[in-house]
Every structure is written in structure tokens, then in C-alpha cells.
Amino acid sequence: MTTPGMSLSIAKLTANNVRKDLRLEWRSRDVLNSMLFFAGLVVIIFSFTVEPTAEESRRIAGGLIWIAFLFSTTMALNQSWARELRNGVLDAYRVAPAPPEAMFLGKCLANFLFVLMLECLMAPLFVIFYNLSAVGPAWQLVIIFLLGTWALVVNGTFFAVMSIRTRSRELMLPLLLLPVSIPAVVSMVTATTLVLSGEASPAAQIKLLAVYCVVYTTACLLLFETVLNAE
Amino acid sequence: MNKNLFFACSVIVAGLLGYATYLALKVAPTEATMGDVQRIFYCHVPAAMTGFTMFFVNFLASVVYLWKRSARADALAVSAAEVGVVFCTVVLITGPIWARYAWGKWWVWDMRLTTTLVLWLLYLSYLVMRRSSEAGSTAVMAAALAVFAFLDVPIVYMANRWFRTNHPQPMIGTSSLDPQMAHVLYINMLAFFLFGCLIYWFRYGLERTAQKVAAIHVRRAGVGTTAMMALPAMFFLQFQPPPPHHVDPHVYLYGAYFAAWTIYFLYLLLLSNRLFKLKKEEAELH
Numbered sequence: 001m002t003t004p005g006m007s008l009s010i011a012k013l014t015a016n017n018v019r020k021d022l023r024l025e026w027r028s029r030d031v032l033n034s035m036l037f038f039a040g041l042v043v044i045i046f047s048f049t050v051e052p053t054a055e056e057s058r059r060i061a062g063g064l065i066w067i068a069f070l071f072s073t074t075m076a077l078n079q080s081w082a083r084e085l086r087n088g089v090l091d092a093y094r095v096a097p098a099p100p101e102a103m104f105l106g107k108c109l110a111n112f113l114f115v116l117m118l119e120c121l122m123a124p125l126f127v128i129f130y131n132l133s134a135v136g137p138a139w140q141l142v143i144i145f146l147l148g149t150w151a152l153v154v155n156g157t158f159f160a161v162m163s164i165r166t167r168s169r170e171l172m173l174p175l176l177l178l179p180v181s182i183p184a185v186v187s188m189v190t191a192t193t194l195v196l197s198g199e200a201s202p203a204a205q206i207k208l209l210a211v212y213c214v215v216y217t218t219a220c221l222l223l224f225e226t227v228l229n230a231e
Numbered sequence: 232m233n234k235n236l237f238f239a240c241s242v243i244v245a246g247l248l249g250y251a252t253y254l255a256l257k258v259a260p261t262e263a264t265m266g267d268v269q270r271i272f273y274c275h276v277p278a279a280m281t282g283f284t285m286f287f288v289n290f291l292a293s294v295v296y297l298w299k300r301s302a303r304a305d306a307l308a309v310s311a312a313e314v315g316v317v318f319c320t321v322v323l324i325t326g327p328i329w330a331r332y333a334w335g336k337w338w339v340w341d342m343r344l345t346t347t348l349v350l351w352l353l354y355l356s357y358l359v360m361r362r363s364s365e366a367g368s369t370a371v372m373a374a375a376l377a378v379f380a381f382l383d384v385p386i387v388y389m390a391n392r393w394f395r396t397n398h399p400q401p402m403i404g405t406s407s408l409d410p411q412m413a414h415v416l417y418i419n420m421l422a423f424f425l426f427g428c429l430i431y432w433f434r435y436g437l438e439r440t441a442q443k444v445a446a447i448h449v450r451r452a453g454v455g456t457t458a459m460m461a462l463p464a465m466f467f468l469q470f471q472p473p474p475p476h477h478v479d480p481h482v483y484l485y486g487a488y489f490a491a492w493t494i495y496f497l498y499l500l501l502l503s504n505r506l507f508k509l510k511k512e513e514a515e516l517h
Binding site: 155158162165166167168172175176178179180182183184186187208211212215216219223226227229230 | 355
């Protein structure tokens with residue numbers, strides 16, 4: 001770290017990691033394609049099973065949207081580390097002098113971008129299929145979706161690196177991620193429903209989501225190195 | 232594990248448990264509105280307290296493990312999580328039995344109920360993870376997960392405030408609890424807490440033996456699967472025509488005690504079975 005050429009800051013390393021992940025995804029499109037198709041299927045199957053009116057759909061859409069995103073996020077997260085495991089990147093990273101936090105943050109940001117892309121593409125589909133229109137201020141949805149997605153992705157990325165190293169691999173991730181995510185899911189679903197129905201201000205839920213994001217981002221950054229090196 | 236000391240402690244705890252249960256079922260005054268069903272409270276609350284204490288112990292032991300990397304701390308952590316899950320299961324089963332009589336419903340999405348359920352799920356995922364991970368990395372990953380689970384508890388509690396609450400407020404230490412009931416409750420809490428500690432001790436000794444012979448013990452999934460298949464029976468119980476108040480409240484009371492003791496007993500049997508197998512394996516190795 002003493003030679004000037006070697007001293008890359010965490011920010012720069014993170015940016016490099018994000019760039020690498022985006023380039024890989026751009027070339028293969030493994031994650032986005034499967035996520036999009038899966039989320040689309042969930043939306044369509046839900047609309048078959050419930051067939052709601054505009055009034056009802058305001059009440060239930062918050063839950064449906066987040067279930068679709070939660071499950072497709074799980075798919076994306078498994079994919080993202082599986083790729084690294086196949087090519088021995090994790091081992092390479094363990095012996096590299098770069099701080100592992102940079103790798104974690106890079107992976108998180110890349111996954112965050114993928115899921116945001118998915119959400120932007122899926123939102124019109126939800127609006128069309130469920131006749132959605134927000135009664136409350138719709139700009140609040142942007143905050144809720146940014147925070148909610150980060151809450152899922154930060155823990156998901158952490159648990160995915162744990163689960164790919166277990167015997168059951170991909171199966172393990174939802175088992176670890178879903179229980180810990182329950183309070184975040186409750187907050188984002190309640191907040192989304194409140195905005196859609198315009199009944200009350202979702203301020204309390206947004207605050208709790210923000211607290212959740214801060215607490216778990218810190219915990220992930222502190223424990224990532226330990227988990228990466230667990231043998 | 233010091234065998235004589237353990238035996239002496241078991242005898243004392245068994246006596247205390249018997250006395251406490253006798254007090255709860257026979258001596259404590261009958262509650263005015265709910266009648267005898269309220270006596271479920273004397274095994275529900277102590278189980279909750281013991282279970283939550285075990286989860287806290289699990290967190291402490293996990294932090295110590297991350298810091299010191301001692302196998303002892305890991306054994307303390309896994310034993311605490313497992314015993315905690317058993318006591319939490321008792322809470323989640325005796326609670327609905329009481330609720331069916333008092334509220335007319337087995338389950339409502341209430342603040343305390345949801346928090347306990349999420350807590351139970353969190354520690355169950357911890358145990359599942361331990362079973363599925365590779366031998367070398369289990370302890371580190373489990374300890375990290377334990378920290379995550381513990382951080383979740385206050386957030387879960389905050390998030391669940393948005394559910395309306397029906398659950399009776401905690402009355403311990405307040406003047407609204409009848410002094411005689413309080414006396415019985417405290418004795419029950421002490422008895423069940425010591426019972427929990429005793430099982431914990433036993434489980435810890437087992438884990439240490441397991442670590443020493445490096446035995447891999449996988450719980451039979453068949454038992455769990457069979458139990459799961461019985462669950463849809465709940466639907467029939469739910470839609471049975473006679474409203475709950477026409478049923479003798481003692482059915483609920485003894486049902487709850489029976490359920491609680493079945494769980495404790497099954498867990499002890501499971502542990503003895505594991506101990507037996509380990510001993511056999513140890514003997515073969517020598």
C-alpha cells in the first residue's frame with residue numbers, strides 16, 4: 001500500500017468491481033433475463049389467482065409487488081456469487097491485498113442496479129395488470145423502493161456468500177434471508193400500501209427502513225471479511 | 232460433565248418443577264374472567280422468559296466465538312439456540328391453545344405473537360444453516376448469522392407495532408397481578424428457568440462430546456416431515472361447530488400442559504438418543 005501505484009482507495013476498488021459485474025452481466029445477461037421472466041410470471045400468475053378490482057388491488061398490490069421482487073432478487077443474488085465461485089474469484093480475492101469490503105460493496109451495488117432495473121421494467125406491467133394508481137403522493141414510492149431494494153440486496157448479498165458455501169447452495173439463501181428480512185418486508189409493504197391507498201403518511205415505515213439499511217449495511221461490512229475467510 | 236452433580240441438580244429441578252406445577256394447577260387462585268384456562272399462563276410465561284434468555288446467551292456466545300474462536304463458545308452458542316427454539320416452540324403452542332379459548336381464534340397477527348414467531352423462524356434458520364454448512368466453516372458462519380438474528384429483534388419489534396395488539400400486557404412487577412398469583416408465577420419461572428439451564432447444560436455436554444469425536448449427527452428429517460403432515464388437521468379443528476366456550480376450559484388447560492410437556496419430553500428423548508449414539512461411536516473409536 002506504500003507505493004503510489006498500489007494505493008487504490010476503497011471507492012475506486014468498489015467502482016472497479018461494479019464495472020466488472022456490469023460488464024459480465026452485459027455480456028451474458030444471465031441474471032436480468034431470468035429475473036425479468038420470473039417476475040413477469042409471478043405477476044401474471046397472481047392476476048390469474050386473485051383477479052382484483054381497482055379498489056381491491058390498491059389494498060393488495062403492495063404485497064404482490066414486493067413478493068415478486070423479493071423472489072426475483074433471491075434468484076439474482078444466487079447467480080451473482082455462483083459466477084465468482086465457478087471461476088475461483090473468491091479464492092483470488094482472499095489472497096489479494098485489496099480490502100474485501102470493496103468487493104462486497106461492489107457486488108451489492110451491482111445487484112442493487114440489477115434489481116432497480118427490474119423494478120423499472122416491471123412497474124408498468126403492474127400498473128397495467130392491476131389498474132394501479134396512487135391516491136397518496138407517488139414520489140414517496142421512489143424513496144420506499146430505493147430503501148426497500150437496498151435492504152433486500154445488502155443482506156441478500158451477504159447471505160448469498162454464506163449459502164453458496166453450504167452443501168445445499170442455492171436452496172439455503174431464502175432460508176437465511178427471508179426470516180431476517182421480515183421487518184423490512186413488513187415496512188416496505190405497509191409503506192407502499194399506505195401511499196397507494198393514501199390513508200396515512202408512510203413516514204414511520206420509511207424511517208424504520210432507513211434504520212434497517214444502516215444497521216445491516218454496517219453489520220455486513222464488519223462481518224464480511226470473517227465470513228469470506230471462514231474455513 | 233460431572234455426573235453426580237448433574238444427577239443431584241436434576242433431582243432438585245424435578246422436585247421444584249413438580250411443586251411449581253402443583254401450585255399452578257391447584258393452589259393458585261382461579262382468575263375471575265377466564266377461569267382455569269388462565270393457568271396456562273404459568274407455563275407459557277416461564278417458557279417465554281427462558282427461551283428469550285437462551286437467545287441472548289446465543290448472541291453473547293457467538294460474539295465471544297468471533298472474538299476468541301474457541302470451540303467451547305461455539306458449543307455454548309449452538310446449545311443455547313437449540314434449547315431456545317424448544318422453549319419458544321412451547322410458547323408458540325401453549326399460546327394459541329389459550330387464545331382459542333380467550334379470543335376464540337388460534338392465531339391473530341398481533342405484535343407479540345408475530346415477534347415471537349419471527350424470532351423462532353430466525354433461530355430455526357440458524358439451526359438449519361448449521362446442519363447444511365461444511366464442517367470447517369460452520370462455526371464462523373453460524374456466529375455471523377447469530378449476530379444478524381439478534382440485531383433483527385428490536386427492528387422486528389418496531390415493525391410489528393403496526394399490527395394491533397390483543398396480547399395481555401406484561402404484568403410482572405406491577406401491582407395489577409394478584410400477590411398469590413405472582414408468588415406462583417415466580418416459583419414457576421424459577422423452576423422452568425432452572426429446567427432450561429439443566430437441559431442447556433446437558434446439551435452443552437453433548438455438543439462437547441460431539442466436537443471431541445467429530446461426529447456428524449443429522450437429525451432425522453422423517454420425524455419433522457411426519458409432524459408437518461399432521462398440520463393440515465388444524466383446518467378441521469378451526470371449523471368445528473361448537474364455539475370454544477361450550478367446551479370445558481380444563482380441556483384447554485390440560486391440553487396446553489400436555490403439549491408443553493410433550494415437547495420438553497420429546498426433546499429430552501432426542502438428546503438422550505443422540506448421547507447414546509455418540510457414546511457408542513466414542514466406544515468404537517477407542
